[in-house]
Amino acid sequence: MDGRTRRRNDTRQRLYEAAVELIAEQGFSATTVDDIALRAKVAKGTVYYNFASKTALFEELLTHGIGLLTDEFRAAVEGLPPREAVAALVRTQLEYIRRYQAFAQLLLSEMWRTNREWQQTLVLLREQAISVIAETLKAGVKAGDLPADLDVRVASSALFGVGLVVAVDWLVFQPDRSIEEVEQSLLNVVRRAV
Amino acid sequence: MDGRTRRRNDTRQRLYEAAVELIAEQGFSATTVDDIALRAKVAKGTVYYNFASKTALFEELLTHGIGLLTDEFRAAVEGLPPREAVAALVRTQLEYIRRYQAFAQLLLSEMWRTNREWQQTLVLLREQAISVIAETLKAGVKAGDLPADLDVRVASSALFGVGLVVAVDWLVFQPDRSIEEVEQSLLNVVRRAV
Amino acid sequence: MDGRTRRRNDTRQRLYEAAVELIAEQGFSATTVDDIALRAKVAKGTVYYNFASKTALFEELLTHGIGLLTDEFRAAVEGLPPREAVAALVRTQLEYIRRYQAFAQLLLSEMWRTNREWQQTLVLLREQAISVIAETLKAGVKAGDLPADLDVRVASSALFGVGLVVAVDWLVFQPDRSIEEVEQSLLNVVRRAV
Amino acid sequence: MDGRTRRRNDTRQRLYEAAVELIAEQGFSATTVDDIALRAKVAKGTVYYNFASKTALFEELLTHGIGLLTDEFRAAVEGLPPREAVAALVRTQLEYIRRYQAFAQLLLSEMWRTNREWQQTLVLLREQAISVIAETLKAGVKAGDLPADLDVRVASSALFGVGLVVAVDWLVFQPDRSIEEVEQSLLNVVRRAV
DNA sequence: AATGAATGAGAGTTCATTCAT
DNA sequence: CATGAATGAACTCTCATTCAT
Numbered sequence: 001m002d003g004r005t006r007r008r009n010d011t012r013q014r015l016y017e018a019a020v021e022l023i024a025e026q027g028f029s030a031t032t033v034d035d036i037a038l039r040a041k042v043a044k045g046t047v048y049y050n051f052a053s054k055t056a057l058f059e060e061l062l063t064h065g066i067g068l069l070t071d072e073f074r075a076a077v078e079g080l081p082p083r084e085a086v087a088a089l090v091r092t093q094l095e096y097i098r099r100y101q102a103f104a105q106l107l108l109s110e111m112w113r114t115n116r117e118w119q120q121t122l123v124l125l126r127e128q129a130i131s132v133i134a135e136t137l138k139a140g141v142k143a144g145d146l147p148a149d150l151d152v153r154v155a156s157s158a159l160f161g162v163g164l165v166v167a168v169d170w171l172v173f174q175p176d177r178s179i180e181e182v183e184q185s186l187l188n189v190v191r192r193a194v
Numbered sequence: 195m196d197g198r199t200r201r202r203n204d205t206r207q208r209l210y211e212a213a214v215e216l217i218a219e220q221g222f223s224a225t226t227v228d229d230i231a232l233r234a235k236v237a238k239g240t241v242y243y244n245f246a247s248k249t250a251l252f253e254e255l256l257t258h259g260i261g262l263l264t265d266e267f268r269a270a271v272e273g274l275p276p277r278e279a280v281a282a283l284v285r286t287q288l289e290y291i292r293r294y295q296a297f298a299q300l301l302l303s304e305m306w307r308t309n310r311e312w313q314q315t316l317v318l319l320r321e322q323a324i325s326v327i328a329e330t331l332k333a334g335v336k337a338g339d340l341p342a343d344l345d346v347r348v349a350s351s352a353l354f355g356v357g358l359v360v361a362v363d364w365l366v367f368q369p370d371r372s373i374e375e376v377e378q379s380l381l382n383v384v385r386r387a388v
Numbered sequence: 389m390d391g392r393t394r395r396r397n398d399t400r401q402r403l404y405e406a407a408v409e410l411i412a413e414q415g416f417s418a419t420t421v422d423d424i425a426l427r428a429k430v431a432k433g434t435v436y437y438n439f440a441s442k443t444a445l446f447e448e449l450l451t452h453g454i455g456l457l458t459d460e461f462r463a464a465v466e467g468l469p470p471r472e473a474v475a476a477l478v479r480t481q482l483e484y485i486r487r488y489q490a491f492a493q494l495l496l497s498e499m500w501r502t503n504r505e506w507q508q509t510l511v512l513l514r515e516q517a518i519s520v521i522a523e524t525l526k527a528g529v530k531a532g533d534l535p536a537d538l539d540v541r542v543a544s545s546a547l548f549g550v551g552l553v554v555a556v557d558w559l560v561f562q563p564d565r566s567i568e569e570v571e572q573s574l575l576n577v578v579r580r581a582v
Numbered sequence: 583m584d585g586r587t588r589r590r591n592d593t594r595q596r597l598y599e600a601a602v603e604l605i606a607e608q609g610f611s612a613t614t615v616d617d618i619a620l621r622a623k624v625a626k627g628t629v630y631y632n633f634a635s636k637t638a639l640f641e642e643l644l645t646h647g648i649g650l651l652t653d654e655f656r657a658a659v660e661g662l663p664p665r666e667a668v669a670a671l672v673r674t675q676l677e678y679i680r681r682y683q684a685f686a687q688l689l690l691s692e693m694w695r696t697n698r699e700w701q702q703t704l705v706l707l708r709e710q711a712i713s714v715i716a717e718t719l720k721a722g723v724k725a726g727d728l729p730a731d732l733d734v735r736v737a738s739s740a741l742f743g744v745g746l747v748v749a750v751d752w753l754v755f756q757p758d759r760s761i762e763e764v765e766q767s768l769l770n771v772v773r774r775a776v
Numbered sequence: 777a778a779t780g781a782a783t784g785a786g787a788g789t790t791c792a793t794t795c796a797t
Numbered sequence: 798c799a800t801g802a803a804t805g806a807a808c809t810c811t812c813a814t815t816c817a818t
Contacts, residue, residue, distance in 0.1 A: 011777085025309040029223030033813060043779045045816085050777095054813065109303045112362045115219040154379065157367065161359040168306045169355045174348065185348065192386040197797070202802065227788060237804045242789065244802090399798085413697040417611030421792060431800045433795085438798095442792065497691045500750045503607040542756065542767065549751050553743040556694045561739065573736065580774040585818070590781065615809065625783045630810060632781090 012050050014040040016061055024102035027109060028058055028116075059118050065103045066125040069096050073132040082140030086194065087187055089133055090163060094183050097167040108168050130156050137194075146194050155194065162186075206244050208234040210255055218296035221303060222252055222310075253312050259297045260319040263290050267326040276334030280388065281381055283327055284357060288377050291361040302362050324350050331388075340388050353384065400438050402428040404449055412490035415497060416446055416504075447506050453491045454513040457484050461520040470528030474582060475575055477521055478551060482571050485555040496556050518544050525582075534582050543582065550574075594632050596622040598643055606684035609691060610640055610698075641700050647685045648707040651678050655714040664722030668776065669769055671715055672745060676765050679749040690750050712738050719776075728776050741772065 018040035022031040033054055037044045051057040076092040077085040097104040110122060133156035140146035163186065170182050212234035216225040227248055231238040245251040270286040271279040291298040304316060327350040334340035357380065364376050406427035410419040421442055425432045439445040464480040465473040485492040498510060521544040528534035551574065558570050600621035604613040615636055619626045633639040658674040659667040679686040692704060715738040722728035745768065752764050 025307065027221055027223055027307065027310075029221060030310075032811080034811095044814095045779050045781095046777080048814070049779090105306055105308075108306050112299055112302050112359075112366050113219065113221060114299075114366065116221075116224070151375075151379075154364075154368065154371070154375075157363055158360050158379075161363045162356050165306075165355040165359040166352050169351055170348075172306050172308065173351065177348065181345075182348075185345075185352075189383065189387040193383040198800090198802065205802080226786085228786090238788095239790085239804050239806095240802080243804085248788065413695065415609055415611055415695065415698075417609060418698070420790080422790095432793095433800050433802095434798085436793070437800085493694055493696075496694050497609075500687055500690050500747075500754050501607065501609060502687075502754065504609075504612070539763075539767075542752075542759070542763075545751055545755065546748050546767075549747040550744050553694075553747040554740050557739055557743050558736075560694050560696065562736065565736065569733075570736075573733075573740075577771065577775045581771045586779085586781065593781080614807085616807090626809095627783050627785095627811085628781080631783085636809070 011040075011042060011046060014042065015047060015050060015057065016064070019057055019061055020065070020100075020106060021102045023058065024105040024109075055117055059121050062118065062121060062125060065100065065107075066129055068100075069093075070129045070132060072096055073129065077132065077136050082136065082143055082145040083191075085136045086140065086159075086190065089136060089159070090186055090190055091183060093160075093163040094167050094179060094186070097164070097171070098179055101168075101171050104164060104168050105172070108164050111164075126160075130160050133159055140194075150194060159190065202244070205234075205236060205240060208236065209241060209244060209251065210258065213251055213255055214259070214294075214300060215296045217252065217255075218299040218303075249311055253315050256312065256315060256319060259294065259301075260323055262294075263287075264323045264326060266290055267323065271326065271330050276330065276337055276339040277385075277388075279330045280334065280353075280384065283330060283353070284380055284384055285377060287354075287357040288361050288373060288380070291358070291365070292373055295362075295365050298358060298362050299366070302358050305358075320354075324354050327353055334388075344388065349388070356380075399428075399430060399434060402430065403435060403438060403445065404452070407445055407449055408453075408488075408490045408494060411446065412493040412497075443505055447509050450506065450510060450513060453488065453495075454517055456488075457481075458517045458520060460484055461517065465520065465524050470524065470531055470533040471579075473524045474528065474547075474578065477524060477547070478574055478578055479571060481548075481551040482555050482567060482574070485552070485559070486567055489556075489559050492552060492556050493560070496552050499552075514548075518548050521547055528582075538582060547578065590632070593622075593624060593628060596624065597629060597632060597639065598646065601639055601643055602647070602682075602688060603684045605640065606687040606691075637699055641703050644700065644703060644707060647682065647689075648711055650682075651675075652711045652714060654678055655711065659714065659718050664718065664725055664727040665773075667718045668722065668728075668741075668772065671718060671741070672768055672772055673765060675742075675745040676749050676761060676768070679746070679753070680761055683750075683753050686746060686750050687754070690746055693746075708742075712742050715741055722776075732776060737776070744768075 015036060018036045019031070022035050022039060025031075033047050034044055036057075037047050040047075047054075047057070051060065072092050072095075073089060076088040080088055110116070111126065113119070116122075134152055137146060137150065137152045137156055141148060141150055141152065166182065166186060170177060170179070209230065212230045213225070216229050216233060219225075227241050228238055230248075230251075231241050234241075241248075241251065245254065266286050266289075267283060270282040274282055304310070304312075305320060307313070310316075328346055331340060331344065331346045331350055335342060335344055335346065360376065360380060364371060364373070403424060406424045407419070410423050410427060413419075421435050422432055424445075425435050428435075435442075435445070439448065460480050460483075461477060464476040468476055498504070499514060501507070504510075522540055525534060525538065525540045525544055529536060529538055529540065554570065554574060558565060558567075597618065600618050601613070604617050604621060607613075615629050616626060618636075618639075619629050622629075629636075629639065633642065654674050654677075655671060658670040662670055692698070692700075693708060695701070698704075716734055719728060719732065719734045719738055723730060723732055723734065748768060749764065752759060752761075
């Protein structure tokens with residue numbers, strides 16, 4: 001990687017971060033390209049030098065963020081027996097949300113919208129992340145470690161949503177409490193529930 | 195109420211409904227006043243004759259919607275013993291979300307944002323609704339029906355969020371499943387959890 | 389005049405007064421029909437019941453106001469010898485401006501504009517008022533009481549303008565000084581000048 | 583100054599000129615931003631790229647214009663004995679008004695309004711310009727060249743107003759007469775008056 | 777690789793005017 | 798004679814996007 005490419009990657013990274021934070025706070029529409037450029041400390045034109053459009057920047061950002069989560073999900077369950085794998089998923093999600101709080105907020109706000117340009121992209125990405133959960137649950141049912149009548153589709157979707165909403169709620173409204181407490185409570189509930 | 199007042203209230207009601215639906219689908223910023231007027235079948239100026247601004251319309255709408263939920267929560271727990279009261283809250287929330295799906299979607303999208311004009315209003319309203327849950331849980335702990343070590347603040351907040359996200363997820367992504375299933379699963383989980 | 393007509397005249401008078409004050413303060417365009425109705429304590433529709441349009445209200449108001457001034461000019465010079473007549477005109481103008489301060493401000497603001505709807509009306513009215521001054525000066529020149537080389541057209545126009553600007557300046561920026569002082573200064577200057 | 587800065591200053595200058603002319607003709611409220619952009623031959627957005635708001639453009643314009651007049655006043659009286667200095671002020675003002683006719687018209691229309699956003703700015707600027715006149719008169723009184731009982735505050739204010747109204751009246755209603763005549767008449771009157 | 781002045785379509789808002797009551 | 802809810806054209810202002818430098 002030569003100097004130019006490195007510089008460019010730097011700029012792109014700064015733009016990603018600026019965009020995630022701002023969109024988490026205000027939403028996509030309310031965040032202007034001027035805002036993003038200002039926070040990333042580049043000129044407005046630079047945004048368009050690096051991304052085709054505001055929407056493209058957002059979509060790349062979604063893909064990047066959820067791809068990361070999916071990868072971490074995959075790594076977490078690798079080789080674990082079903083019940084431990086479920087616990088690992090919960091821990092991984094919480095950990096991820098703590099690290100990328102703004103991105104999590106953004107997901108929570110956009111995931112259950114309809115009629116947005118990037119809806120299709122988002123649905124696909126969601127599917128991707130949830131499928132790791134679903135596979136884990138399916139394996140558990142097959143192995144007899146989880147109840148045979150567990151509705152895998154509903155359960156994996158709910159697991160994902162619950163983790164997201166509980167963690168973000170904690171970060172936004174009760175930031176004084178330790179994440180371990182939240183993790184413990186969630187794990188307890190999940191263990192009893194499945 | 196004279197003819198004029200009735201006409202005006204009609205108009206306001208139509209505007210509420212149009213705005214809720216559109217904002218649920220697209221978010222506040224992406225929804226234009228033209229859109230709202232068009233769907234409510236009034237002229238754009240009429241929106242401004244009835245509300246001071248787009249933001250004011252949204253705030254009145256939030257106040258109205260959450261006020262309704264809070265009232266239903268209050269009515270639901272009236273005179274019930276703790277564990278039944280908790281179940282009643284869950285049922286009420288799901289019922290409410292089913293009836294006012296668009297409003298629920300809107301809440302899910304806006305509730306965990308920060309830095310928006312109406313944030314303060316929203317935090318207050320949230321407090322209002324959640325306080326009914328908190329009181330119910332507190333009474334249950336006091337009566338010995340719920341675990342003595344239950345963290346009421348975390349639990350009520352989580353209960354509210356989980357209901358919201360699971361129900362909306364169901365409405366958006368799995369509308370083919372019956373609400374009773376969802377209710378049953380949620381009740382099971384909640385019962386075990388508390 | 390029956391009860392109805394009296395009531396109507398009342399309303400019209402109130403609207404006149406409200407409009408004059410507001411237009412003096414803010415100008416014609418910046419004054420809204422809502423403002424006028426509010427200050428006159430009538431409903432907005434009432435303005436349109438009494439006047440064809442905002443512009444018509446303003447034109448009637450100009451005609452009425454300058455007509456009054458012209459009449460007072462005429463009455464003031466009646467039968468006086470030239471030099472006394474000039475003094476009388478100055479005194480009359482000041483007196484008038486003191487009584488109808490808002491209207492005078494309004495005149496000062498609109499009289500030297502160009503390209504406005506009512507420009508033609510205003511020019512005509514101005515001519516009307518100034519012609520009384522011009523006739524007085526002409527008679528003075530003829531009688532040998534005023535310099536033979538006095539440019540009547542320039543002088544009458546200047547006399548009118550100077551009186552207006554000095555008086556309004558006094559009312560707006562030096563309201564603590566007595567009108568007699570202003571009158572005395574003006575009379576001195578005018579006497580020496582002609 | 584680089585190319586970009588030069589381009590931008592060009593644009594700002596063109597906008598100043600377009601705005602002055604239009605506001606002089608029609609007044610501030612009746613002049614639209616579209617009008618201004620059209621006459622300056624730039625896009626509407628460019629107005630807002632260069633000025634925060636229509637009001638801000640107007641205020642900058644006022645500051646710029648009266649600053650210029652004040653500077654010329656200062657340069658004109660520099661080193662002159664009192665009576666000559668007064669004559670120089672009159673000549674300077676007339677010359678200025680002839681050069682910037684539209685701005686003078688605008689001043690005449692706005693200076694004696696009340697209750698406008700920029701009123702405070704205008705009062706301050708007026709003070710600035712008039713203070714040069716006042717200082718000149720004060721020096722004359724001190725030197726014994728002007729009557730000891732001259733009310734400096736009233737006189738300087740009147741001098742400013744009279745010059746403005748007479749010159750603008752001449753430009754608007756008697757553009758056929760030469761400026762020298764007007765200057766001569768004004769100088770005569772002023773000389774006798776003080 | 778980056779910049780920032782300029783653009784114009786489209787957003788929120790205002791307001792003179794109409795009309796059913 | 799008077800009202801005030803409703804209207805829509807026209808306004809001020811915003812912002813994603815372009816492009817010459």
